[in-house]
Amino acid sequence: MTLTRIRGGTVHDPANNRDGVVMDLWFRDGVMVEGPGPGELPSRTHDASGLVVMPGGVDMHCHIAGPKVNLARKMRPEDHREAAPVRRTPITRSGTAGSVPSTFATGYLYAGLGYTTAVDAAIPPLAARHTHEEFHDTPILDKAFLILMGNNYYALKAIAEGEYERARAFAGWLLESSRAYGIKVVNPGGVEAWKSGWNNIHSLDEEVPHLPVTPRMILRGLAQASMDLGLPHPVHIHCNNLGLPGNAATTIGTMEALEGRRAHLAHIQFHSYGGEVSDQASFRSDVPRLADWINSHPEVSVDVGQVLFGSTTSMTGDGPLGYFLHQVTGRKWTSADTEMEAGCGIVPIVYKEKSFVHALQWAIGLEWYLLVKDPWRVGMSTDHPNGASFVAYPELVALLMDRGYRRDVLNRVHPRVRERSILQDLDREYTLQEIAIISRAGPARLLGLSTKGHLGVGADADITIYNSDRDRRRMFELPRMVFKAGELVVDRGEIRAESRGLTWHVCPGYDDGVLPDIRRWFESYYTIRFRNYPVDDSCLSGGGAVSPCDRGKRNP
C-alpha cells in the first residue's frame, strides 16, 4: 500500500504526549510509520491544517451483537421506525437505526462518529458463534467481546469446591473456545439465583442457591484468573444490586473484595447510589465517596454508563434486573436464559429530564467524569444502549467541555437533583486532550489493545480528523475524515469505503489436564456436543487478530 501523509494537523495523541502538537503523521499498509527520509514523497497527502487529529475512538463497553441485541432489535420495530432510515448506497448496505441499530448500520454510525473499535461487553459463550456471525456483518469497526462468567455453573462450582486452578484452566479454555477477549462478571451469583427461582442475591456474602459460593468468592476467583492467564484486560465487573438506592455500599464492598487485584468496574453510574433500598425517595448520589476510593486505588478502572435523556433500550446479562425494570416501567420485557451460563433481560426505557431518578442518574454520571482525577481510568461510555445510544457521545463531550451548557441543562431538570448531587459545584471542564484520553487512549490502554488508541509508530492507522469548532457537539458529531487501517472510510459524514474490520481475541493457553473433566460436565449438562461448542478462526471477522497475553506479569 502507498505511503500517506496527514499534513499539518493539530494532533491530540495522549499516549505519545502530543497535546495539540501541529505535525505531520505518516502511515503505510494500515500502520503508522516514521516520516520518510529526504527524497521520498507520499503518494497521498491529506491536508489537516487547522483540523484536530486524534486516534480513532475506542468504545470499551457497549452492546452491539449477539442474541440479546438481536432479540432487542426484533422486539422493537417501533424504535427503528421512529429513527431516520439508513439508506443503501452504491457501496453500503441499508439498515435501521434507533437505540439498537442493525449490524451494518452499527458499523456506519460508529465510524461516522470517528469510532473504529468497539467491544461488546456481555456474550454467553454458547452464543459465540452467533456473535461472530454478526461481527462479520458489522463493517469498518474492529470488534471484540467479553464472555459472561460470573454465573457460569462450572466456574462457580470449581470456586465453591476450592479448586481455583480448575476454574482458571476452565476460563482459559472457555476464552479460547469462544474466541473471546476477556472475562465479564455480571451480578455474580445473582443470575444463577434468579434462574433457580429466587429473586436475586443482594450481599457479597450471601450464598448462591445449591452452591456454597458467594459473590465475593466469584469476584476473587475470576479477578485472579484474569491476572494469572495474563489477559490484556482485567476482569470486567457489573456489580450486584445495579440500580438500587444504597448500592454504593455494595460497590465499595466489591472493590474491597478484590484485595488489590486489577479490575474494571463497568457502567459505574448505575452502582453509585446512596439512600435506603426500601425508599426510592431517599435516592442520592454517592459518587464523591466512590471516586475517592478510585483516586487512591490505581489497580481499578471504571467506565461510566452515562444516562442521556431520551428513548432507549435497556439490555443486560442481569436477568433479575430485567425483571425489576419491567416492574418499574410496565413496558414489554424479554428474558432469555442460557443453559449453564447466563441470563438476559431487555426492556424499553425513556429517560426523562423531569423524572427525579433519571435526572439524578444523569448528574451522577457527570460527577464521575468530573471527580476522578486520572482520566486514564475513566472510560467514556453510555453502556450503549442502556444509558443512551452511542450516537449521543457528542452530547456527552459537550457536557464535559462546557460547564455553562452543563449548568443550563442542570437548571431545567428535576430540581431535587441539585440537592442530591454536587454537580452544580463542579467547575471542571474537560480539555480536548482529556476527551482524547477518555474516548480512545484510555479505553485502548485499559483493554490492552497496544496498537489502538494512539498514533505512534506501529499503531494501527485508525485516525479521526475533526473540524475545530467551539460547538463541541457539532465538532464531534461530524468528523471531517475517518481512516480505518489507513483507508479513508468516512469523508464529511459520508461512508467512502466499507472494510470488514477484525475481531480481536485472546489465546491465553490453559492446563489441558482439565479437559476430560470439562468434557464430562459438558456432556452431562449441555445439550450440544462438546466438539460442536468451540468456534474456529474461520468464524472470525477479517480472520481475527490475537491480542497477546502476558503470563509473566501475573501479580503486579
Added chain:
Amino acid sequence: MTTSGPRASSSLNLISDAVCARCGCACDDIELLVEANRVREARNACPMGAEWFLASPEAGLPKALIGGREASLDAAVAEAGRILSEARFPLVHGLANATCEAQRVAVSIADRIGACLDTAMPLHRGLSGMAFQGVGEIHCSLGEVKNRADLVIFWGCDPGRTHPRHGERYSIGAKGLFTPLGRQSRRIAHVDLLPDSSGLNPDLFVPLEQGKDFEALWTLRALLRGHEIPAGACPGAPLEALRALSDAMKGSRFGVLFLGTGTSSAADSHMVVDAALAMALDLNRHSRFYVSPMRGGGNPAGADNVVTWQTGYPFGVHLGRGYPRFNPGEFSTEEVLSRGEADAALVVAADPASELNPAARKHLAEIGVVALDYGETETTRSARVSFMLAPYGLATPGTIYRMDDVSLPARPAVRSAYPSAEEVLRGIARAVGALP
C-alpha cells in the same frame, strides 16, 4: 463454481457429531457411516432424521435450467441476475431451509435489488413474532429445560409425532443438574384436542375445544391470578382440568410451555401467543416460567436471526425505498403476490407454487421466477431459471440454528455434484452488484 463436501472415498467413513436439520431439534450427536459417498447409516437419529440423512441425493437432474432447458451454471446465474436486476418490484422468498451463510447472501441480494423480503411461512409464525413485539418473551435455551424444568406443558403439539427426540434430549426424560431422575423429576401436561397417540403419557391432559386456545389460556391466567370464573363464561376447556393445570403451575419452580400451532386458525394465532406470553409474565412474580415456540425443521430460527440483524426486522421487510420497512401482511409473500404486485421472484428453497393461495399462485406463474432448491418442486418446474443444490448440512458446511436460537456447525458427510445455495446466491449477488 466448485462442488462441496469431503472427497469421495470407497472405504467406510465415520462422521461424528453431525447435525440434523430435519425437525428443528437440531440433534448434533448423529454418527454417519458413509460409504462410496452415500450415507449408509445415521446412528442416534430418529426415523425422521434417518430418512433425511439417507435420502437418495438428486441425480440426473441438470444443475441449472433456463426456461426448462438445461443450461450452464454461469448462463443461469447471468439470466437470474438479469431478471432480478430488471424487476421493478422483486420478491425474495424462503430462506428458512438454508444455512445462515446462504441466508446472509440472500438478504444482501434483496437489499441491492430493493426487494420485498419474506421468510414467514406459514403466516402464523410471523404472527407469533408480532405477539413477541407487543409483549416480549420469556425464553430459555433447551438445556435450561433439561437441567431445571419440573413442569413441561405441550400446548397444541405432540413432540412424539413432530419432534421425536425432543423429549429424550430436552424436555421429558432428559436428566439434568436439578432433574437427575429425568421423567420422574418433572410433571408433563398435554393440552390439545385429543390425547396423544405417540406415547407421551402425560401426568395431566387438558382437552381443548377446537379453536379455543385463547379462551383456555385466558381462563388459566385468571385462575393463576386467583380470579373466580363466572358461570356462563367460555373457558375453552373443562374448568376442572384447567384448575388442575393451574395448580401444577403454581406448584412448580421452573415451568415451560411449548407452544405448537395449536388448534386455532392462523388469523388469531398471535392472540394465542400473546396470551401465553402474558401468562408467563405473571408467573415470573413467583417462580420461573418460560414459553417456547415449537419451531419446525430446517433453519427458520437462523432466518429470523439473520434477517433481523441485517435489517432490524424479522420478516415482512420491504427494501424498495432503499431502506428496510416492516409491515407484515402488506409485505408478506402471499399478500404481495395475491395483489399482483411483484414482477419477479427469487425463491430460496421453498415451494410457494404449491403452498400459497390460488390468487398468489396464479400471479407467481406469470412472473419471472428464479428458484433454488434441493430437488424438483412445483416452483422449480415452473420457474424461468432454476438451480439444483447440494443438500445443506449433509453435503455443504454452514451454520444452523436450533429452535431455541442456539447455533451449530453443520458437518458435511458426502460430496455433491451440485453447488451449495451459498455458492449460487453469491453468483447471483455478483450479477446484480450486491455487496458481499
